[in-house]
Amino acid sequence: MDMSLQAKNTAYSEKLIQGTAVRTTGGREIWNILALFCWHALHLTFIVIAYVATIINKSWSLLFAKESLEKSRASQRKKPQIVGVVIESEEAETEMSKVCKLLMWLADVGVQHVSLYDMEGLLKQSKRSLEKTLGNLNTQIQLVSTWEEHEKWTSESQSTEQPIMTVELLSICDGKEGIAKAARYLCANTLQKINSEGQHIDLKLTEADINRGLEAAGCAGPEPDLLLVFGFTRCLLGFPAWRLPFTEIIYMGMLKSLTLDSLLNAVDEFSTKNQRYGK
Amino acid sequence: MENKCNVFKMEVEVAARRSFVSRCIASIAFAICELLRRWFIWIITAGPIPKHVAIIMDGNRRYAARRQMEKTSGHQFGYDSLMHTLRDCFDLGIKCVSVYAFSIENFKRSKEEVATLMNLMQEKLEALIEKESMVTEYGIRVQVLGELSLLPESVRRAAEKAMAMSRGNEKAVLNIFAPYTSTQEIVKAVENVRHEVLTRKIEVHEKIHGFHSQDDDDGSITEEIHGLQSSVTEDEIERHLYTADCGEPQLLIRTSGEIRLSNFLLWQSSFTFLYVTPVLWPEFSFWQLVKAILDYQKAYPLLQQKKRQLKSLISRNA
Numbered sequence: 001m002d003m004s005l006q007a008k009n010t011a012y013s014e015k016l017i018q019g020t021a022v023r024t025t026g027g028r029e030i031w032n033i034l035a036l037f038c039w040h041a042l043h044l045t046f047i048v049i050a051y052v053a054t055i056i057n058k059s060w061s062l063l064f065a066k067e068s069l070e071k072s073r074a075s076q077r078k079k080p081q082i083v084g085v086v087i088e089s090e091e092a093e094t095e096m097s098k099v100c101k102l103l104m105w106l107a108d109v110g111v112q113h114v115s116l117y118d119m120e121g122l123l124k125q126s127k128r129s130l131e132k133t134l135g136n137l138n139t140q141i142q143l144v145s146t147w148e149e150h151e152k153w154t155s156e157s158q159s160t161e162q163p164i165m166t167v168e169l170l171s172i173c174d175g176k177e178g179i180a181k182a183a184r185y186l187c188a189n190t191l192q193k194i195n196s197e198g199q200h201i202d203l204k205l206t207e208a209d210i211n212r213g214l215e216a217a218g219c220a221g222p223e224p225d226l227l228l229v230f231g232f233t234r235c236l237l238g239f240p241a242w243r244l245p246f247t248e249i250i251y252m253g254m255l256k257s258l259t260l261d262s263l264l265n266a267v268d269e270f271s272t273k274n275q276r277y278g279k
Numbered sequence: 280m281e282n283k284c285n286v287f288k289m290e291v292e293v294a295a296r297r298s299f300v301s302r303c304i305a306s307i308a309f310a311i312c313e314l315l316r317r318w319f320i321w322i323i324t325a326g327p328i329p330k331h332v333a334i335i336m337d338g339n340r341r342y343a344a345r346r347q348m349e350k351t352s353g354h355q356f357g358y359d360s361l362m363h364t365l366r367d368c369f370d371l372g373i374k375c376v377s378v379y380a381f382s383i384e385n386f387k388r389s390k391e392e393v394a395t396l397m398n399l400m401q402e403k404l405e406a407l408i409e410k411e412s413m414v415t416e417y418g419i420r421v422q423v424l425g426e427l428s429l430l431p432e433s434v435r436r437a438a439e440k441a442m443a444m445s446r447g448n449e450k451a452v453l454n455i456f457a458p459y460t461s462t463q464e465i466v467k468a469v470e471n472v473r474h475e476v477l478t479r480k481i482e483v484h485e486k487i488h489g490f491h492s493q494d495d496d497d498g499s500i501t502e503e504i505h506g507l508q509s510s511v512t513e514d515e516i517e518r519h520l521y522t523a524d525c526g527e528p529q530l531l532i533r534t535s536g537e538i539r540l541s542n543f544l545l546w547q548s549s550f551t552f553l554y555v556t557p558v559l560w561p562e563f564s565f566w567q568l569v570k571a572i573l574d575y576q577k578a579y580p581l582l583q584q585k586k587r588q589l590k591s592l593i594s595r596n597a
Contacts, residue, residue, distance in 0.1 A: 035325035233578040241545035
């Protein structure tokens with residue numbers, strides 16, 4: 001009798017505890033919903049502010065077009081020689097003509113080498129068609145697969161005195177995977193040295209060693225002066241990191257909405273930046 | 280320094296002479312600011328918050344020059360800014376903050392400036408342990424990462440002490456990168472991976488063939504590379520980076536208007552949202568941080584989608 005009463009009592013108290021628990025989580029939920037509502041409101045106001053700001057900016061630049069002329073004169077001082085381009089794979093598929101246009105504009109600006117990157121490697125897959133369209137456009141643009149090939153082309157072009165811009169196609173497997181390949185090469189190399197010469201394994205590595213390994217793995221490339229990032233977000237999307245220590249990164253928005261003006265603006269912006277290299 | 284002290288004294292005197300009313304107004308204004316801060320934190324944490332934030336603190340010297348002070352004194356203001364930003368970050372629930380305090384490249388600066396920076400670093404690292412105010416309050420594990428052997432003896436000792444004292448803290452992590460460059464980090468990681476793999480290989484080799492049998496030179500480089508395929512990988516290198524326990528940052532903030540990585544976390548920031556503000560580092564406030572996180576939250580769904588694409592890409596390749 002006593003036992004059953006006790007059991008009833010504990011059951012009741014448990015129920016009570018559960019009830020309060022439900023009530024508190026309910027309260028917290030309302031609180032959370034309120035926070036979420038405020039959060040959305042905050043984001044909305046920021047979007048509206050950003051939209052208004054761009055409209056004001058655009059009308060401003062329309063009113064004062066003179067200034068941009070002066071800017072382009074200033075750009076004659078420093079020009080990017082090597083340019084990296086990051087595009088989203090979705091756009092690489094649909095905006096192939098725009099990619100060709102971008103390459104032509106870059107060639108006109110005086111760029112010598114372009115490292116064209118998309119994550120999934122769709123550009124690599126459609127290399128043939130890209131080559132064809134560029135050929136039809138009758139341009140001095142040459143697709144290459146490695147950096148060494150670029151040097152071959154430039155040395156040839158010097159003899160014909162026609163400036164050639166080379167384009168290298170990159171994908172995600174040229175990035176970190178490239179460094180892993182280089183590391184494998186270096187490991188194998190030292191292993192052989194140990195086997196043949198009996199050297200100790202505690203040899204120090206240097207940056208030059210990694211570069212040598214990257215060359216052996218076919219993933220070596222120059223450090224771009226300027227990296228143009230196209231797409232929805234400011235994100236490098238896995239562009240080979242080893243090449244980017246001091247590269248100037250400029251976010252360009254969607255490739256679809258690229259115009260010659262915005263590209264020239266980016267080049268101008270690049271020319272006004274000064275690098276200190278840590279000094 | 281003396282001059283600065285005098286200025287400070289004067290300010291204190293002015294504050295003491297202030298009337299009761301103005302002091303009241305000041306404290307009310309402060310309370311309202313704090314209330315607003317709390318409120319914004321509450322709202323923002325309703326959305327996704329980055330776990331790991333990296334900060335490139337640029338513009339200290341320009342700030343000092345703009346205020347017509349000696350260039351090196353800007354770093355003191357930079358330190359103050361860092362402290363309140365760290366507080367904001369940990370209040371927001373960010374678990375790990377990485378700051379680029381000193382680059383190996385920075386040793387090229389004038390001897391005077393390097394010396395002041397080193398003194399400041401030592402002083403602040405020691406203060407971190409002495410008071411233990413913020414470190415214990417938030418349960419922060421402090422890590423000084425980089426080529427520590429390049430630091431002066433006293434600074435290195437201070438760094439090691441700070442790391443040892445805060446080792447047990449688990450709530451949050453503060454990575455101070457000094458003196459660091461990302462390329463050096465990658466080189467070191469590759470070096471360590473190589474060391475591990477080769478010692479393992481030699482051990483196996485010695486077990487089979489006895490001590491140093493030099494007869495079998497037949498393994499050509501390509502075969503060796505093939506044998507290393509499974510042991511020397513991207514993940515293995517990643518495990519040997521300084522940030523192995525915090526993962527990659529989701530948000531990278533750079534102040535004073537330029538977007539360069541300046542050799543900071545190159546490997547780790549390939550899928551990081553890059554936020555740039557024209558504000559100089561000493562002027563960086565809570566509101567700039569709010570703006571950065573709002574921008575990150577806007578980009579968040581797309582970044583997640585990209586990461587999913589990457590995963591499927593890797594599994595397809597494998």
